[in-house]
Amino acid sequence: MNDTLHLLKLLAPESILLDTSLLILVLGLIPATATKRNLLLCITLLGGLLAGAWLFFVPENANLFHGMVVLDPLTRLVKVAVLVLSLITAVFAVGSNVREHFGEYLALILFSTIGMMLLAGTEDLLMIFIALEMTSIPLYVLTGYLKRSSASAEAALKYFLIGGVSAAFLLFGLSLIYGVTGSTSLHDLGGMSRDAALDPLLLAGVVMAMVGFGFKVAAVPFHLWAPDVYEGAPTSTAALIASGSKVAGFLILAKLLTFGFAAADGNAGWAQMLPGWLPLLAILATASVVVGNLAALSQSNVKRILAYSAIAQSGYMLIGLTAAGKNGVSSVVFYVIVYALTTLGAFGVVSLVEQRRGGSQLHHFQGLHKSAPGLAFCMGVFMISLAGIPPLAGFIGKFYLFASALGSASSNGNLPLLWIIVLAVAFNAVSLYYYLIVLKHIFVIPSSVESAAPEPRSATSTLVGLLALAVFVLGLYPSLLLEPISSAYTSAVKFSIKSGSAMR
Amino acid sequence: MPTEFLLTATFLSAFLGVALILMLPVRFGAAAKWIALLSALTGFGFAIAAFRGYDMSPGAAPIQSVINFPWVEKLGIGFVTGADGISLVMLLLTGIIAITGILFSWNVTQQPRAFFALFLTIIGGVYGVFQSLDLFLLFVFYEIVIIPKYFLISNWGSTNREYGAMKLTIYSVAGSALVLLALLGVYVVNPDVSFDLMRLAYFKFPLGFQLWAFPVMFLGFAILAGIWPFHTWAPTGHVAAPTAVSMLLAGVVMKLGSYSALRVAMVLFPAGLDYWRMPIAILATVGIVWGALVALAQRDLKFVVGYSSINHMGFVLLGLVTLNTIGLSGAVLQMFSHGIIGGLLFAVVGRMIYDRTHTREISLLGKMGLAKAMPFVAFTFTVASVASMGLPGFSGFIAEISILLGAWKAFPVLLIFSALGVVVTVAFTLRALQRSFFPALTGSPELPGADAEHPHDFEPISLPERLGALLLMAATLGIGLFPNILLDPILRSFESPHSIMHRLIQEVAK
Amino acid sequence: MSYDYLLLTVFLAIAVIFPLIPLALAWLWARTFSPAKPGKDKQASYECGIESTGTAQIQFQSHYYLYALVFLVFDVETVFLLPFADMGFFRIPVAGFLALMFFLLLLLESLVWAWAKGILEWK
DSSP: OHHHHHHHHHTHHHHHHHHHHHHHHHHTTSOOOTTHHHHHHHHHHHHHHHHHHHHHHOOOOEEEGGGTEEEOHHHHHHHHHHHHHHHHHHHHHHTSSOOSSHHHHHHHHHHHHHHHHHHHTOOBHHHHHHHHHHHHHHHHHHHTOOTTOHHHHHHHHHHHHHHHHHHHHHHHHHHHHHHHHSOOBHHHHHTOOTTGGGOHHHHHHHHHHHHHHHHHTTOTTSOTHHHHHHHHSOHHHHHHHHHHHHHHHHHHHHHIIIIISGGGOOBOOTTOOBSSHHHHHHHHHHHHHHHHHHHHTTOOBHHHHHHHHHHHHHHHHHHHHTTOSHHHHHHHHHHHHHHHHHHHHHHHHHHHHHHHHSOOBGGGGTTHHHHOHHHHHHHHHHHHHHTTOTTSHHHHHHHHHHHHHHHHSOBTTBOTTHHHHHHHHHHHHHHHHHHHHHHHHHHTSOOSSOOOSOOOOOHHHHHHHHHHHHHHHHHHOTHHHHHHHHHHHHHHHHHHHHHTOSOO | OOHHHHHHHHHHHHHHHHHHHHHSOGGGTTHHHHHHHHHHHHHHHHHHHHHHTOOOSTTSOSSEEEEEEEEEGGGTEEEEEEEOHHHHHHHHHHHHHHHHHHHHTTTOOSSHHHHHHHHHHHHHHHHHHHHBOBHHHHHHHHHHTHHHHHHHHHHHOOTTHHHHHHHHHHHHHHHHHHHHHHHHHHHHHSSSSOOBHHHHTTSOOOHHHHHHHHHHHHHHHHHHHTOTTSOTHHHHHHHHSOHHHHHHIIIIIHHHHHHHIIIIIIHHOHHHHHHHHHHHHHHHHHHHHHHHHHHHTOSBHHHHHHHHHHHHHHHHHHHHHHOSHHHHHHHHHHHHHHHHHHHHHHIIIIIIIIHHHSOOBHHHHHTTTHHHHOHHHHHHHHHHHHHHHTOTTSHHHHHHHHHHHHHHHHOHHHHHHHHHHHHHHHHHHHHHHHHHHSOOOOSSOOOTTOOSSOOOOOOOOOHHHHHHHHHHHHHHHHHHHOTHHHHHHHHHHHHSTTOTTHHIIIIIOO | OOOHHHHHHHHHHHHHHHHHHHHHHHHHHHHHHSOOOOOHHHHSOOSTTSOOOSOSOOOOOTHHHHHHHHHHHHHHHHHHHHHIIIIITTTSOHHHHHHHHHHHHHHHHHHHHHHHTTTTSOO
């Protein structure tokens, strides 16, 4: 009884979310009224806030079942971030074009969030797979939610098929690793010696695991689902995919590679490549940066631009991962949270434009600075932050990522990873072009459509404004997020050494 | 008021102006220009006060008014600002250009709030660059300037504005990308986790690192300064931009590039500088001659001025790599001088001529009898032209002669080509002046839209234009006659033994 | 060196080839000896002697799929209830009993949900 209660107390946030989603499923059955959607949203927000409050005010560290559930400051921080992102997505959903089965929509968002939170808080291979599937499967359903839209159905099918294959790769890889090492816990994997890590079967398992994760974070060449899914899915779903699942995915990838496969890392330096996951990561990262930025140049739908931008940004984050170690993990967590906030805001603006102008092509954004100047300004903030221009948060994040990666292997003026950074900085400059094109349509090109009456304020637009403010404030004072991440990491390492989990 | 706060107050007044303007309701858009003018005047006032407060006694440190507090401690980034003579001269330049730019934009009626808010953002960023002593902070201010330029040109510009704006922005960002690359290298290679210029200046970076980091960083900054062959954004962008923005671009923004090249690239990497000195000098000289020759062939008056900017900035870059006191101080003075003169030229061509005649074609302008119709403009343009040619009595002369003397000591052969460039400069300036204002007229003037029954004069030169023009002319004449006002602080930076700039001269020059 | 996998491979090969041999022989016999005389009645599908009308392709009702899903969920529930009903009823502690009741409540909720959404009606 005590054990059960203790487990319940530790997993209370996930349980609270589960209860909330079940409640919403039941309440979603009441016949539709004018306030039904808002009622469901309020319950969602309440449940989410309760879960978040629990995470804040019950700071108990634990390592359960030999790494299956690990609670330490870093995982708690990421869980809170994921929770906030999901709640914002739920608010976007209320104003969106999802009309039927709204209770189920919110419940699915919460299920996916539970999966993300479990993903952030685990250090066991099997649990990684379970949590990953628990995150992805509701997202597949959420993608195909607009039953009368063929784009939505096509997007869902593509997402599901590619996701299913990638999950198969991931599972096969993880099982190969288990077969070679005899354990599924990242802690045991981390204790592997470098000789053992050169086992071809193990390396094959590592590569296959990276295939699975590469799909999740939309890295090239596993990115083909992203443009169609981002375009076809309802905008709030695309927002969740772009923000929440990336945050959880990158944290677990960082932990897996940095601590689990630490012995199999290899070397990605220019003239000194050695087999391991580092050169693989470097290739995935540079390919994502190049392909993502180049493909975005010719897009005419803003959601597709955001999709290719997401691919490129995943590339930057993978570059940060090559740093491996405190700087690598901290920079990735910082940037993925900043990116998630920015992209959520951008999707919020897109969602509002879709509702008012009927589409999200570039020409639907024309003249936005006259009809909704606040929204136009916020979109400006988001695009410029994504392009990595100071003084916004995106720049500090990218800087930290690149500096960590460059500094990780350098010695005495030698910079072996410089080739990665050169490509990244160059294509980052290229990316400004397509972000500016969006802003050009918003601010410069006059609208060919008669503008309607000034747009009413809504919850979505208020949130968009808050997100823009957050991006701006984080740019001016990044320590607001950097300090918590850094201290969380240090405490997590201390706890992990004491309790036998994987972080070092 | 302590001088540290004076420095910070310069860019704070600009950003405060931005905030105030954005809070204006749309009805009061006309008030935006008054707020902007007030902000620019207070900023200039603070700059003058800081300049006056600069302690020139022999014992005082070369860089003064240093503020240092941590900004992002985890990454070693601090908010470090301070000024020495060079910075203060550039701050004065910014103040003058800010005021005159606003005066010459007094007639902007399309979305004035956005226009002046973007203008003041650029001014704030420029003030920030000139006083930053932390590399990261300098880069942040440097980049703040880029995006407002795009919107100013694409919304309020003229010829080919969308293409010009995009080209200018992409070039600027490409330059910044190169700088970022070198900056990342500096951050990673130095043993402290720090961006403090004063500490980094004394660290000996490994030679292999310097050999690639210096050209990358210098080139990145120099692209914004209009180094040949990466200068093509400048004429297109300047022509496309509205008057005030052209003044800003030619007057101050190009100086950001050369100032940062001097302050950061040359100070951090002396060994790299030594290796790459000659190629840079050659590129600078080519820029001087090329700019002048191309300006000689232009039919659009604003393009003439645009290419003359390339020509003058070539002098700055040449002066920077001479690495002797006279050349370096001449380069800094030329930054100031060309800022004023370029601003004046663009003001005349853009605001005074184009807004009235709606054409910039020299041949068409020549038929309008402008000297008789707009005598003040003719006077101003003549003064600007002779100043641009480097006539003694104006600031350009002192600057260019110092640079040429410095080049004589360092690159005698290139000096010959530069001198040829000076001759061509005289040629194209006189050509433009003579053919647009003082041609031999046959028949009566052809004014736009005029005919025998309705001859009309141009609208009179308004008071803001007169004030702006007089301010700029006074500045260039004043410094031309009394250059010591500026040269004393500048020389102090290069000659004071503790200065980081002095190391440039003693370490590298043979 | 272990021969385990080798034995398995051989076994697999024989298992695959063995049933294929009669089939292959039959096919060969048919090719060499039987005449080729296809006819409409010979190729028709068998329907207990009645003549077939229409095509064999009917549209599959997608509602079967929903039924299968709901069946799967409740079947797994039944499987979990089996040990509880069979022998654990008097032997599990209170906490276990409460957990099982919660489990049943969840599944009851899902039944109510399916009912309210109209999945249990044939459309």
